Amino acid sequence: MSASPSFLQALPGDMDHAADESGLLEGSDVGSQKERVVTEEEWLQKWEMGNIGFHKEHKHPLLQKYLDVLLNGRSGLRIFFPLCGKAVEMKWLADMGHSVVGVELSEQAVKEFFSEHSLPYCEEPVSEISGGKLFQSTSGNISLYCCNIYDLSSYASLMINLVEKNSSYLLVTVSYDPNKHKGPPFYVPESEIKSLFGNCCEIKCLEKVDDFSEKHRQWGLDYFLEVLYLLKFVA
Numbered sequence: 001m002s003a004s005p006s007f008l009q010a011l012p013g014d015m016d017h018a019a020d021e022s023g024l025l026e027g028s029d030v031g032s033q034k035e036r037v038v039t040e041e042e043w044l045q046k047w048e049m050g051n052i053g054f055h056k057e058h059k060h061p062l063l064q065k066y067l068d069v070l071l072n073g074r075s076g077l078r079i080f081f082p083l084c085g086k087a088v089e090m091k092w093l094a095d096m097g098h099s100v101v102g103v104e105l106s107e108q109a110v111k112e113f114f115s116e117h118s119l120p121y122c123e124e125p126v127s128e129i130s131g132g133k134l135f136q137s138t139s140g141n142i143s144l145y146c147c148n149i150y151d152l153s154s155y156a157s158l159m160i161n162l163v164e165k166n167s168s169y170l171l172v173t174v175s176y177d178p179n180k181h182k183g184p185p186f187y188v189p190e191s192e193i194k195s196l197f198g199n200c201c202e203i204k205c206l207e208k209v210d211d212f213s214e215k216h217r218q219w220g221l222d223y224f225l226e227v228l229y230l231l232k233f234v235a
């Protein structure tokens with residue numbers, strides 16, 4: 001993969017039991033969420049049932065705000081979207097002249113991406129990955145691989161091995177009291193990000209934004225933050 005900044009929507013962050021600038025006490029204890037995962041079957045079912053509250057019809061405000069930081073003046077990049085779903089930002093960045101590579105479990109999500117943007121595509125098997133398929137826009141600048149990313153490697157190792165030195169990686173996590181909601185989305189403390197990526201990346205927390213809504217109140221929460229990190233691969 002060539003110079004490949006990437007944007008990931010995923011996990012959560014914190015400051016090791018320190019009250020942050022928002023005044024909230026966050027801890028590295030993930031409570032009952034330890035070892036919790038959403039299984040492959042659960043993800044596929046979410047797509048089948050249309051239970052996709054995680055998908056946003058509009059571009060993520062933090063990606064829009066920090067796009068310049070990610071691009072750092074570069075054009076024609078190859079941008080990786082792990083766990084891409086049908087993220088609308090893929091079309092947006094492709095329209096800017098970058099090429100986009102995504103990985104997604106759900107074939108339905110991939111097909112919905114192309115149909116909702118009226119993009120013609122072709123489909124072919126990927127011989128190296130059992131059951132894997134590549135969906136590529138006819139224009140050639142959007143390539144979405146349909147497979148289980150864990151068939152490629154463990155997630156953090158994949159990112160570390162795949163991206164070139166000096167690549168930038170925008171990572172969004174969510175932060176809330178994990179003892180009040182079982183997830184998903186799951187709370188992942190900053191300590192975990194440091195433990196996964198600290199050996200090979202400079203990690204900078206760019207912003208924490210209040211994303212609390214009625215939905216989160218109904219989950220029993222009293223705060224819900226999005227935390228944006230910039231990871232720079234230095235090793």
Ligand SMILES: C[S@@+](CC[C@H](N)C(=O)[O-])C[C@H]1O[C@@H](n2cnc3c(N)ncnc32)[C@H](O)[C@@H]1O
Nearest residue numbers: 043054055056083084085086087104105148149
């Ligand atoms: C939080 S959603 C991201 C959705 C995306 N931002 C969008 O707008 O559609 C995570 C996505 O990762 C996919 N996914 C989950 N586990 C996966 C895996 N092991 N391999 C590949 N994709 C996976 C899910 O199907 C889901 O579409």
